[in-house]
Amino acid sequence: MEHIEEVMRKFTLSANEKEGVCLGLEDLEKGVKECRLSLIGRVWGDRTANITGMRSFATNVWPQLKNVKITEIKVNMFQFIFESRKDIELVLSKRPWIYDGQPLVLLEWQADLEEKEQAFCRTLMWVQIWNLPLHWVTKEAGRKIGGIFAGVREVIIPQGGGKEGKHLKILAEVNLKEPLPRGSMVKSNGGTRWIEFKYEKCPDFCFCCGLIGHNERICNRKGVDVDRENQYGNWLRASFPRSPRKKGRNDGDQETSGNGRYRYQSSDGETGSLPYPLLTYTNEFHRGQGKPDIESNEKANWGTATRGAKEKSGMGCRRVRGLVRIW
Template identity: 30%
Template sequence: MEEMEEVWRRPKLNDEEDCPIEIQKKWTGVMRGKGDRSLIGKIVLERRIGKDTARIMMERVWKVVKPLEFQEIDRNCYVITFVSRRDKLRVMNGCPWLFENHLFVLKEFDGETQPSMIDFDHAFLWIQMLNLPLSYMNKMMGEVIGRSMGEVVEVDVLEDGSGWGRCLRVKVEYDLRKPLARGRTIVVDGKTCWVPFQYEKLPRMCFKCGRIVHEKEGCKESAESSSQYSVWLRAITQLRKTTVQKGEQKEKEKREEREDQGSQNLNIVKEDGVFQKDEIREEMEEIGSKARKEEIKLTETQVGEPQSPDLLQDVNKGRPSGTEKQKEFQVSISGNEQLIEHLCVGEGDNSKRVSR
C-alpha cells in the first residue's frame, strides 16, 4: 500500500481525474451498524499472515463463542467484526494482544479515514513502574511519570487512589517507533531515585535499538548496543487492583449486552438499507390500522343495517376483536423477534435478519 501511495503521488491528473465527486454520509447505510461491532487491527510482522490463519488464532486467544469475521485491507491488516459489541469492547480493553509473540495493534473502527492513513505506530502498553517509594505509589504519580512516555489511558489503583504492591501499573499509548523506556529518574526530597520499567505482554522487539517498529531504513544501531535492551524488560502480567469496580463493570457489561440485544433485533437488513426504530413503529401502526378496518368491514357485511345489540353480540361472538388482532402485532421493540420476522415476510431473498 505504501509503495502504491508513492506511485499515485507522481502522475499529473487530467481534468476528469481531478474533478471531485461529492460523497454523502447517508450512502454508508448498513455499514454504520456493522462498524460499531468492528475493530481494525494490524500484526507488526514482515511475513504475510493469511486472514484465516489470523482469525483462527485470535478466536482462541480472545475466547469468543461465535466466529469472527476477518477482512484483509492491507498486508497483515484486517477489519475484525464481532457478533456483539460487548465482545468487541472486552477485546479492546484487554490490549495489548500478541500474535505468535508479535504485537497485534488494535484500533477503533474508523469508516471515514483511508486505510493507508490509519496510525498503527501507536499502541496501548501496560508498564510496571518498580521500586517507587510507597507514599508515591498513587494515581497522580502514575499519571505524571506516564505522561513522559505518551498519553496515559489508565492507572491501576484502588478506589482511594493508592497503588501499593510490587509495582505501579500504568497503561500508556506508546509510540512504537521510539525506543522502549527502561525507566525514569525521579527526585524525592532532594534524593535522586531510579525507577526501572517492565512491560506486560512485551512483543518481539529489536534488542539493538529497543524499538518494536523500525523506520523504513531499518535498525541504525550497531551490535555493540545490544546489551542495553534484553528480556528483562518483560514482566509477568499482574491482576488488576481495581476490585472495587468489578461490580460496576459487570453492571456496565449487562447494560451493554441489553443494548446489543435491542439493536440486533432492530437491524433488519433490506436490499437498500436497514430498518430503523421509527420505520418499525410505522409498520406496526399500519398493521394495526389494517386490522381495525378489516373488523369494521366485516361487521358491516355480516350485520347489515340496522341490528339490535343482542344480534351484534351474537354475530361478534367467536370472532376475534380488533383489540385481539392488534395484540398479534403489538410487541415491545426491545425484545420480541416474532414481529421482526413478520416484517421480513414478503421481502423475498433480499431480506434477512441479522444473526446475533
Template identity: 25%
Template structure:
C-alpha cells in the first residue's frame, strides 16, 4: 500500500473512529521489532524501469556470502528489505559493495525509528575510489582520508593494494551523493607552494553511469540534459 492509498484511508475515518482509544504495543513485541530493524538494510535499485521482484532476490541471494543467510522481501517500487541474522553479515555486505543488479546501482539505507521507507532518501552510494598520480611522499592514510573527504564521506582508506602493485595511488571508500555529478579528478596544492597536482579518480564497480552529466543511476541514452558533444573515457572498472 502506497502513501496515497494510506492518505485516502485516513481521510475516510469517521470522527467516532478517531475518538476511540489507541492501542499500545507490548514492550516485548517492541523489542523484537527493534532487534529485527537493527539487522536490516533497505535498498533501492537505481533504474527508471520497474524491476521484476523475483530477479534481484534470486541474484543477490546467490552471490552474497552471508554466513547465516539473508531474507529478502520486495517492498514498493524498486525497494527491497534485506534481513540478516547477525550484525557481522550485514556489515560485510555493506562494506563489500557497491552492489548492482542488471547494471543498476543499489542504494542502501539503514532503517531507523519505525523503519518508514517514506522517510528514506536513497541518495548515497558507497564506492571504493582509486586516487591516482599521488606523489609517493604523500601516500599516507591521513592524506588519503583528506583527499577522500573531497569526494564524499570517508569510511576506510586502503594503502596496501597500491603498495602491492607498485602504483602511485590510494584507495578510499566513500559515500557519494547520487544527486551530484561524480568527480573525475582532484586538484590540490599538496605542499602549499601554489603548484597544483591533478589526481585522476577511478571508481570501482561503476556500471550504470551517464558520461554526459556525470551522474549515476542511468546511462547516456536516458539522460535528460541537452545533448552535446562528449568525449567518453573509460575511466571506471
C-alpha cells in the first residue's frame, strides 16, 4: 500500500495506467507451487554477500541436496528453491547457518515475505547456561532462564560435566536488533545469582555494543561512552561447540554430537564448516607423489588446500571443493 501511495505522489498516471491489469489464481499457480518449495534467506551483517559466494556456500554445506536453485532477490537476500519438502525440513532442522561470519536467517516462503524486513531480525542459536548450582540443572529452569531471549525452542541437559561444572543448553531465538545477552540475574529462595551465557557457533559481533552484524571498528557507539566500552568479548563464545542432536556422517551436517565442527577456508577464500578436521598438504601430494605433509594435528581448526587436487596418496582422502579430508 505504501508503495502505491508513493507512486501516486510521484507520477500523474494516465487512464490506461490507472486501469491496470488483474491477475487471477491461475496466473500465479506455477509461481506459488515453486515458492512453496523454497526458503528465503537474509544475511544479517554489514558485509555484502554475492550470488557466487552463496552458491559455493550451499554446495559446501548441503552437498547431499541436489539441484538447489539460488536467486538473489536484493542486497543480502536470496531465495533457495529445493526439490522436495524433505530437503527444506533438513536445512531448517540444522539451523543456525553462518555465512562469512554472519547469520544466514532462513524462513519458509510466504507471500511478500521478502518485503517484511522485521521477519528476519531473529536467529536461532544454541546457548550454554553456566554458573548453575547442581539442583538448578533442570529443563524447567532452563526454559525459564531462557525467557530473557525472544523465545526458547528446546532445552537440553548435556551428559557428564567438566572442570567448569555442569550446564544447560537452550536453542534460543536471539533478537538481532538487540545486544547479545551476556547473562541474567536469577533469584531463588531469597538469594540472587549471576548466570552466564555462552554462544555456540557464534557469528561476528561488536565488542563495543554487543550487536551481531558488525564489529567495533565501524560501531557508531565507539568512543561515545568510554567507560562502557569493552562490555563484550570472545568470552561469550562457547569454547567447545557441540550440538545435542544426534547426527549422521553427512558432509552437510551443520551440527554434530561428537567433537563439534571445524571451520575451513579454501585457497580462493571460500569459508565454511565441516564435521571433521581438514589437514593441509603440499605440492608433492597435489601431484600424487606420496603422503601429504601434515602441518597440523587432528585438533586443527583450519586447513587449506589448492583446488583440483588429485585424490590419490598413501592415505585415504576426500576432496571437498578444493579441500581434503584425511582419515
